[in-house]
Amino acid sequence: MPALPLRPSWLLPLLLLLAGSATAATPPQPFDARYHLQVAGWPDADIQHQLQRTGIGWQSEMSTKLPGISGHEMGRFRLDEDGQVQSLYYASGYSLLGIQRSYRLERDALQTWLDRQSALFSLxxxxxxxxxxxxxxxxxxxxxxxxxxVDYRVTGREMLELPAGRFEALRVEVTEPGEPDRRLVFDFLPRMPGLLLSMGYYRDGERRSHLTLTHLNAP
Incomplete structure (x- = not known):
């Protein structure tokens, strides 16, 4: 087979294509997950977490329910032409022993910063x-x-044995500026942005809560 001539007319587009594919953002994937949450001083809870397509983008939603307590949080977002996350709508609410509260953020309020659910996916x-x-x-x-x-840094990868299976996890440590004694440790699944494999909250060197993936359905 004769060698291809190194002509700039086709070589430069090829290099740009290869460079672009190497740095392409990991695309969203729909999933339906369930977590088990343990919090010191509170009863254990199960949390449902879904990431699903909508007409113009994606919706991330979490919910939980205990006797006398329930809560939910939902964020809608889309990806622009550059792959950046743009929040479209946010809603949350809770009920605690008969006391109910609900909150909403419309698109106009989300022009500059993301809502919490969209920020979790983006982070x-x-x-x-x-x-x-x-x-x-x-x-x-x-x-x-x-x-x-919040500030975050990637600390490495490791294998986790969870009730939902065995996964390679990307570990990320999250802290608030000015709060060095408080930190969150997230374990993410590298092929599925937004999904939590586990999460731990630490304060004064002690783990105060722990979340673990117990079920995953990724159609």
Missing amino acids: SRQAIDGDCTSECRVHYLDHRGREER
Whole structure:
């Protein structure tokens, strides 16, 4: 077979294609997951977590229910032409011993920062794709629309044995500026942004809560 001539007319587009494919963002994948949550001083709870397609993007939703207690949180987002996450809508609510509260953030309020559910997806994908190689900062809005910020860093990969199976996990440590004694440790599944394999909350050197994946359905 004769060698191909190294002509700039086709070589440059090929190099650009290869470079683009090497850095392409990990795409969303729908899933239906269940977690078991243990919190010191509270009864254990199971949490449902779904990421599903909508008409113009994606919807991430979490919910839980205990005797006398229930809560849910939902965020809708889409990916723009550059693959960046854009929040479209957020809603949450809880019921505690007959006391009910609900919150909403419309698209106008989400122009600058992401809602919490969309921020979780975005943070996991940034960590998976290696968009930040040192300590990185994420801004988002809490359920009341107040700006929050956290710093995160990737600490490595390891294999986890969970009730849902055996998975390779990407471990990410998240802290709040000015709160060195508090940290969250996330284990993400590299091929599925937004999904939690496990999560631990630590305060003053002690683990105060722990979340574990117990079921996963990824159609």
